[in-house]
Amino acid sequence: MARPDALSQRVAHLRVPLRGPRVALVPTERSFVPEYVRLLSEPSVARWTLRIPYPYSARDARQWVAFSAKNRRTGSALGLTIVRRTDGAVMGGVGLHHLDGGSECAEVGYWLGKPFRGHGYATEAVSILVRAGFERLRLHRIEALVLPRNLASRRVLSRCGFRYEGRIRDEVQKEGRWQTTLLFSRLVTDPGPPRRRSRPRA
Numbered sequence: 001m002a003r004p005d006a007l008s009q010r011v012a013h014l015r016v017p018l019r020g021p022r023v024a025l026v027p028t029e030r031s032f033v034p035e036y037v038r039l040l041s042e043p044s045v046a047r048w049t050l051r052i053p054y055p056y057s058a059r060d061a062r063q064w065v066a067f068s069a070k071n072r073r074t075g076s077a078l079g080l081t082i083v084r085r086t087d088g089a090v091m092g093g094v095g096l097h098h099l100d101g102g103s104e105c106a107e108v109g110y111w112l113g114k115p116f117r118g119h120g121y122a123t124e125a126v127s128i129l130v131r132a133g134f135e136r137l138r139l140h141r142i143e144a145l146v147l148p149r150n151l152a153s154r155r156v157l158s159r160c161g162f163r164y165e166g167r168i169r170d171e172v173q174k175e176g177r178w179q180t181t182l183l184f185s186r187l188v189t190d191p192g193p194p195r196r197r198s199r200p201r202a
């Protein structure tokens with residue numbers, strides 16, 4: 001078993017950007033603040049996620065930039081921005097948190113701004129991060145928690161080779177109500193996702 005701090009060191013030393021055919025995962029940056037605010041100033045992201053506030057202010061975005069830079073330096077979490085490679089457009093975020101060096105496990109989270117949905121960008125971003133998580137951070141297990149009616153997110157996970165494990169009853173409180181979440185995971189030893197049909201490229 002790895003020493004508890006070995007995973008943090010690997011996170012802190014991970015070389016970014018991580019690149020796929022159409023998207024790159026880059027560190028959060030102060031210059032992206034207006035884009036984060038623009039994309040998060042409509043309610044659909046906060047509706048389906050647990051930690052992103054709404055309404056979303058420039059102050060929230062600046063705090064996020066500072067927080068994720070600190071986490072990356074200390075290796076306690078990895079929060080990255082999804083940008084489109086053709087034009088550098090900021091599209092969303094993807095990250096690994098709840099990193100546990102003892103069990104070599106982490107939880108993946110992601111979101112995409114509304115104008116960029118429906119082109120497979122989220123699937124590509126999560127795939128890239130999962131591959132880096134297994135190959136470069138040497139994780140054994142990556143988990144994801146999803147609200148049951150978030151069908152797009154469930155589809156992304158299935159496309160990325162995650163398996164459904166079960167319901168976690170009343171796992172979190174959201175908007176003052178207990179919410180049951182669905183737990184998905186992928187192990188380093190799991191086979192990759194089935195090959196997909198080709199899809200139109202954006």
Ligand SMILES: CC(C)(COP(=O)(O)OP(=O)(O)OC[C@H]1O[C@@H](n2cnc3c(N)ncnc32)[C@H](O)[C@@H]1OP(=O)(O)O)[C@@H](O)C(=O)NCCC(=O)NCCS
Nearest residue numbers: 045048110111112117118119120121122123151152153155
């Ligand atoms: C979840 C999210 C990132 C997906 O973004 P996206 O651009 O739709 O993702 P992709 O295009 O890569 O893939 C989405 C898949 O879900 C499918 N999908 C989209 N909406 C759907 C719906 N309402 N019902 C069923 N499937 C749906 C798409 O057809 C696609 O499947 P395909 O590849 O087989 O065609 C985006 O909807 C989002 O940011 N939502 C708000 C934040 C969020 O939910 N984050 C995840 C928290 S667990």
